[in-house]
Amino acid sequence: xxxxxxxxxxxxxxxxxxxxxxxxxxxxxxxxxxxxxxxxxxxxxxxxxxxxxxxxxxxxxxxxxxxxxxxxxxxxxxxxxxxxxxxxxxxxxxxxxxxxxxxxxxxxxxxxxxxxxxxxxxxxxxxxxxxxxxxxxxxxxxxxxxxxxxxxxxxxxxxxxxxxxxxxxxxxxxxxxxxxxxxxxxxxxxxxxxxxxxxxxxxxxxxxxxxxxxxxxxxxxxxxxxxxxxxxxxxxxxxxxxxxxxxxxxxxxxxxxxxxxxxxxxxxxxxxxxxxxxxxxxxxxxxxxxxxxxxxxxxxxxxxxx
Ligand SMILES: [Zn+2]
Numbered sequence: 001x002x003x004x005x006x007x008x009x010x011x012x013x014x015x016x017x018x019x020x021x022x023x024x025x026x027x028x029x030x031x032x033x034x035x036x037x038x039x040x041x042x043x044x045x046x047x048x049x050x051x052x053x054x055x056x057x058x059x060x061x062x063x064x065x066x067x068x069x070x071x072x073x074x075x076x077x078x079x080x081x082x083x084x085x086x087x088x089x090x091x092x093x094x095x096x097x098x099x100x101x102x103x104x105x106x107x108x109x110x111x112x113x114x115x116x117x118x119x120x121x122x123x124x125x126x127x128x129x130x131x132x133x134x135x136x137x138x139x140x141x142x143x144x145x146x147x148x149x150x151x152x153x154x155x156x157x158x159x160x161x162x163x164x165x166x167x168x169x170x171x172x173x174x175x176x177x178x179x180x181x182x183x184x185x186x187x188x189x190x191x192x193x194x195x196x197x198x199x200x201x202x203x204x205x206x207x208x209x210x211x212x213x214x215x216x217x218x219x220x221x222x223x224x225x226x227x228x229x230x231x232x233x234x235x236x237x238x239x240x241x242x243x244x245x246x247x248x249x250x251x252x253x254x255x256x257x258x259x260x261x262x263x264x265x266x267x268x269x270x271x272x273x274x275x276x277x278x279x280x281x282x283x284x285x286x287x288x289x290x291x292x293x294x295x296x297x298x299x300x301x302x303x304x305x306x
Contacts, residue, residue: 052277
């Protein structure tokens with residue numbers, strides 16, 4: 001008992017004077033949670049709403065998410081309307097002023113990221129369902145991952161000024177880890193520059209631009225629109241014309257159409273996770289790229305894709 005009391009007192013003393021406890025962070029995706037964990041270290045707790053093996057455009061809203069948001073100090077979102085189909089009512093129903101858009105605890109991670117495919121002119125439904133504000137899968141460029149981390153560090157420092165030095169140190173360590181990774185990934189893929197691929201959804205433009213893949217088409221006719229017979233026939237013809245050997249699909253899409261296209265073209269279907277948690281090996285942000293780059297290099301070698 002004496003020992004217990006001593007431990008209890010030690011635990012209390014270890015909380016520095018003026019400390020407000022750990023920041024309770026909720027992120028919409030596991031990618032953001034991973035980056036947040038690196039930056040926040042032991043000064044925060046973080047939980048992601050969507051799992052990495054789910055389509056982040058279409059997440060089933062559960063009451064438990066509202067409870068998480070009620071207790072959150074900070075909410076970090078991918079933005080660019082990625083979560084528009086499911087997040088706004090959850091935020092609203094949480095009645096937590098801190099995490100409402102514009103609130104002190106709300107962070108849109110896309111603020112300083114480089115965003116591709118921003119539509120010029122008027123946006124119409126004919127352009128597809130889900131990317132009206134540019135491509136929201138920007139975390140798949142590690143340079144954007146570093147920008148996200150910087151914004152997260154700034155937000156944490158704003159909320160917990162006493163811990164600024166900790167967040168800055170963690171940010172520097174994460175940035176160095178990503179930089180080392182980028183060197184490795186670029187070197188691994190350098191011999192296969194401009195390899196032609198098809199992807200299911202427009203998840204990988206940032207990845208392709210950074211690492212030199214040439215995406216010549218998509219299984220979806222438009223973002224968020226399921227495959228149609230005519231589009232599939234056109235895609236098969238184009239793949240044959242350009243001799244495309246790889247079809248990359250995200251883990252949450254039906255492989256029926258991709259498999260049919262593969263049979264018609266002699267290409268191979270590769271399930272490539274766009275998110276941390278998409279496969280069990282993708283345990284964190286850096287591990288995701290390690291996994292995807294290894295997967296691609298192996299597939300390119302195996303199929304002789306060019
Ligand atoms: Zn998308």
